[in-house]
Amino acid sequence: MNKIVQDCALIIKDRCQEKDIKVKLKLAKFLPEIEADEAKIKQAMMSIIDNALDAMEGKRGGILTFATGREKNGVFLSITDTGTGIPEKRISKVLEPFYSTKNNGSGLGLSVAKSIMEQHSGELEIKSQVGKGTTVKLKFPRFFCWAQNYLLVEDL
Numbered sequence: 001m002n003k004i005v006q007d008c009a010l011i012i013k014d015r016c017q018e019k020d021i022k023v024k025l026k027l028a029k030f031l032p033e034i035e036a037d038e039a040k041i042k043q044a045m046m047s048i049i050d051n052a053l054d055a056m057e058g059k060r061g062g063i064l065t066f067a068t069g070r071e072k073n074g075v076f077l078s079i080t081d082t083g084t085g086i087p088e089k090r091i092s093k094v095l096e097p098f099y100s101t102k103n104n105g106s107g108l109g110l111s112v113a114k115s116i117m118e119q120h121s122g123e124l125e126i127k128s129q130v131g132k133g134t135t136v137k138l139k140f141p142r143f144f145c146w147a148q149n150y151l152l153v154e155d156l
Protein backbone atom coordinates (compact mmCIF):
# COMPACT_ATOMS: atom_id res chain seq x y z
CA MET A 1 0.00 0.00 0.00
CA ASN A 2 2.84 2.38 0.75
CA LYS A 3 4.22 1.51 -2.65
CA ILE A 4 0.97 2.49 -4.37
CA VAL A 5 1.10 5.85 -2.60
CA GLN A 6 4.75 6.42 -3.46
CA ASP A 7 4.10 5.57 -7.13
CA CYS A 8 1.21 8.03 -7.33
CA ALA A 9 3.18 10.73 -5.51
CA LEU A 10 6.02 10.37 -8.01
CA ILE A 11 3.65 10.66 -10.97
CA ILE A 12 2.24 13.97 -9.76
CA LYS A 13 5.38 15.48 -8.23
CA ASP A 14 6.23 17.67 -11.23
CA ARG A 15 2.66 18.86 -11.68
CA CYS A 16 2.59 19.91 -8.04
CA GLN A 17 5.93 21.67 -8.24
CA GLU A 18 4.65 23.76 -11.17
CA LYS A 19 1.63 24.79 -9.11
CA ASP A 20 3.67 25.50 -6.00
CA ILE A 21 1.96 22.69 -4.12
CA LYS A 22 3.92 20.78 -1.49
CA VAL A 23 3.57 17.03 -1.37
CA LYS A 24 3.87 15.32 2.00
CA LEU A 25 3.98 11.63 2.77
CA LYS A 26 3.07 10.16 6.14
CA LEU A 27 3.47 6.45 5.62
CA ALA A 28 3.04 3.94 8.40
CA LYS A 29 5.72 1.33 9.02
CA PHE A 30 4.90 -2.34 9.23
CA LEU A 31 1.63 -2.15 7.38
CA PRO A 32 -0.01 -5.39 6.45
CA GLU A 33 -0.05 -5.81 2.71
CA ILE A 34 -3.41 -5.56 1.03
CA GLU A 35 -4.60 -7.85 -1.68
CA ALA A 36 -5.93 -5.40 -4.18
CA ASP A 37 -6.10 -4.62 -7.86
CA GLU A 38 -3.21 -2.18 -7.94
CA ALA A 39 -4.20 -0.58 -11.25
CA LYS A 40 -7.72 0.12 -10.01
CA ILE A 41 -6.60 1.56 -6.70
CA LYS A 42 -4.18 3.82 -8.57
CA GLN A 43 -6.98 4.88 -10.90
CA ALA A 44 -9.15 5.80 -7.92
CA MET A 45 -6.27 7.66 -6.32
CA MET A 46 -5.47 9.62 -9.46
CA SER A 47 -9.11 10.84 -9.67
CA ILE A 48 -8.95 11.91 -6.03
CA ILE A 49 -5.61 13.65 -6.63
CA ASP A 50 -7.01 15.45 -9.69
CA ASN A 51 -9.86 16.74 -7.54
CA ALA A 52 -7.45 17.80 -4.81
CA LEU A 53 -5.34 19.75 -7.30
CA ASP A 54 -8.46 21.34 -8.82
CA ALA A 55 -9.57 22.40 -5.34
CA MET A 56 -6.21 24.09 -4.71
CA GLU A 57 -6.08 25.76 -8.13
CA GLY A 58 -5.13 29.39 -7.94
CA LYS A 59 -4.25 29.16 -4.27
CA ARG A 60 -0.54 29.52 -3.57
CA GLY A 61 1.17 27.26 -1.11
CA GLY A 62 -1.23 24.35 -1.17
CA ILE A 63 -0.30 21.13 0.58
CA LEU A 64 -1.19 17.65 -0.62
CA THR A 65 -0.70 15.03 2.07
CA PHE A 66 -0.75 11.28 1.57
CA ALA A 67 -1.08 9.10 4.62
CA THR A 68 -1.33 5.40 5.33
CA GLY A 69 -2.06 3.67 8.58
CA ARG A 70 -3.80 0.96 10.50
CA GLU A 71 -7.28 1.20 11.84
CA LYS A 72 -9.17 -1.23 14.00
CA ASN A 73 -10.79 -2.89 11.03
CA GLY A 74 -7.96 -2.80 8.55
CA VAL A 75 -5.76 -0.26 6.84
CA PHE A 76 -6.39 3.12 5.29
CA LEU A 77 -4.88 5.41 2.74
CA SER A 78 -5.82 9.07 2.74
CA ILE A 79 -5.35 12.08 0.52
CA THR A 80 -5.71 15.52 2.08
CA ASP A 81 -5.73 18.86 0.33
CA THR A 82 -5.81 22.42 1.58
CA GLY A 83 -8.28 23.50 -1.08
CA THR A 84 -11.75 24.98 -1.15
CA GLY A 85 -13.45 22.24 0.83
CA ILE A 86 -16.93 20.77 0.28
CA PRO A 87 -20.00 22.06 2.13
CA GLU A 88 -21.40 19.45 4.53
CA LYS A 89 -24.70 19.11 2.70
CA ARG A 90 -22.96 18.44 -0.59
CA ILE A 91 -20.76 15.58 0.64
CA SER A 92 -23.19 12.79 -0.25
CA LYS A 93 -23.96 14.50 -3.58
CA VAL A 94 -20.35 14.50 -4.77
CA LEU A 95 -20.30 10.70 -4.70
CA GLU A 96 -23.19 10.49 -7.15
CA PRO A 97 -22.35 9.76 -10.79
CA PHE A 98 -22.37 12.82 -13.05
CA TYR A 99 -22.47 15.29 -10.18
CA SER A 100 -19.94 18.01 -10.91
CA THR A 101 -19.48 21.65 -10.04
CA LYS A 102 -16.90 22.09 -12.80
CA ASN A 103 -17.55 23.47 -16.28
CA ASN A 104 -15.83 20.57 -17.94
CA GLY A 105 -16.23 17.98 -15.19
CA SER A 106 -17.50 14.48 -15.93
CA GLY A 107 -18.67 14.03 -12.36
CA LEU A 108 -17.45 10.44 -12.51
CA GLY A 109 -14.19 10.60 -10.57
CA LEU A 110 -15.53 10.04 -7.08
CA SER A 111 -18.37 7.71 -8.01
CA VAL A 112 -15.96 5.43 -9.87
CA ALA A 113 -13.47 5.61 -6.98
CA LYS A 114 -16.26 4.64 -4.60
CA SER A 115 -17.27 1.65 -6.69
CA ILE A 116 -13.64 0.53 -6.93
CA MET A 117 -13.49 0.58 -3.13
CA GLU A 118 -16.73 -1.39 -2.94
CA GLN A 119 -15.21 -4.01 -5.24
CA HIS A 120 -12.49 -4.34 -2.58
CA SER A 121 -15.08 -4.61 0.20
CA GLY A 122 -13.75 -1.27 1.32
CA GLU A 123 -15.11 2.20 1.84
CA LEU A 124 -14.50 5.72 0.65
CA GLU A 125 -14.99 8.39 3.30
CA ILE A 126 -14.90 12.14 2.76
CA LYS A 127 -14.26 14.68 5.48
CA SER A 128 -14.16 18.31 4.55
CA GLN A 129 -14.26 21.81 5.93
CA VAL A 130 -15.10 24.72 3.68
CA GLY A 131 -12.12 27.01 3.37
CA LYS A 132 -9.76 24.51 5.01
CA GLY A 133 -9.67 21.49 2.77
CA THR A 134 -10.70 17.92 2.22
CA THR A 135 -9.58 14.45 3.21
CA VAL A 136 -10.61 11.44 1.18
CA LYS A 137 -9.91 8.19 2.98
CA LEU A 138 -9.82 4.80 1.31
CA LYS A 139 -10.40 2.08 3.88
CA PHE A 140 -9.57 -1.55 3.32
CA PRO A 141 -11.01 -4.20 5.62
CA ARG A 142 -8.85 -6.71 7.44
CA PHE A 143 -10.10 -9.42 5.12
CA PHE A 144 -8.14 -7.83 2.29
CA CYS A 145 -4.93 -7.53 4.32
CA TRP A 146 -2.15 -10.03 4.50
CA ALA A 147 -0.37 -10.12 7.82
CA GLN A 148 3.21 -9.38 6.89
CA ASN A 149 4.74 -10.60 10.10
CA TYR A 150 3.64 -14.19 9.77
CA LEU A 151 3.56 -16.56 6.88
CA LEU A 152 0.99 -18.70 8.59
CA VAL A 153 -0.76 -18.68 11.94
CA GLU A 154 -2.44 -21.95 12.84
CA ASP A 155 -2.96 -24.34 15.76
CA LEU A 156 -1.89 -27.85 14.84
Ligand SMILES: Nc1ncnc2c1ncn2[C@@H]1O[C@H](COP(=O)(O)OP(=O)(O)O)[C@@H](O)[C@H]1O
Nearest residue numbers: 051052055094100101105106107108109110134
Ligand atom coordinates in the same frame (compact mmCIF):
# COMPACT_ATOMS: atom_id res chain seq x y z
N1 LIG B 1 -10.88 17.59 -2.95
C1 LIG B 1 -11.99 18.29 -3.26
N2 LIG B 1 -12.18 19.54 -2.83
C2 LIG B 1 -13.31 20.24 -3.14
N3 LIG B 1 -14.32 19.74 -3.88
C3 LIG B 1 -14.21 18.49 -4.34
C4 LIG B 1 -13.04 17.68 -4.06
N4 LIG B 1 -13.20 16.47 -4.64
C5 LIG B 1 -14.40 16.51 -5.24
N5 LIG B 1 -15.01 17.71 -5.09
C6 LIG B 1 -16.35 18.10 -5.62
O1 LIG B 1 -17.00 16.92 -6.04
C7 LIG B 1 -17.42 17.02 -7.39
C8 LIG B 1 -17.38 15.66 -8.04
O2 LIG B 1 -16.05 15.18 -8.19
P1 LIG B 1 -15.75 14.12 -9.33
O3 LIG B 1 -16.68 12.96 -9.17
O4 LIG B 1 -14.30 13.81 -9.34
O5 LIG B 1 -16.16 14.86 -10.66
P2 LIG B 1 -15.45 16.06 -11.42
O6 LIG B 1 -14.05 16.21 -10.86
O7 LIG B 1 -15.44 15.65 -12.85
O8 LIG B 1 -16.29 17.26 -11.18
C9 LIG B 1 -16.50 18.06 -7.99
O9 LIG B 1 -17.09 18.69 -9.11
C10 LIG B 1 -16.27 19.01 -6.82
O10 LIG B 1 -17.34 19.91 -6.70
Ligand SMILES: [Mg+2]
Nearest residue numbers: 047050051109
Ligand atom coordinates in the same frame (compact mmCIF):
# COMPACT_ATOMS: atom_id res chain seq x y z
MG1 LIG C 1 -12.79 14.65 -10.54
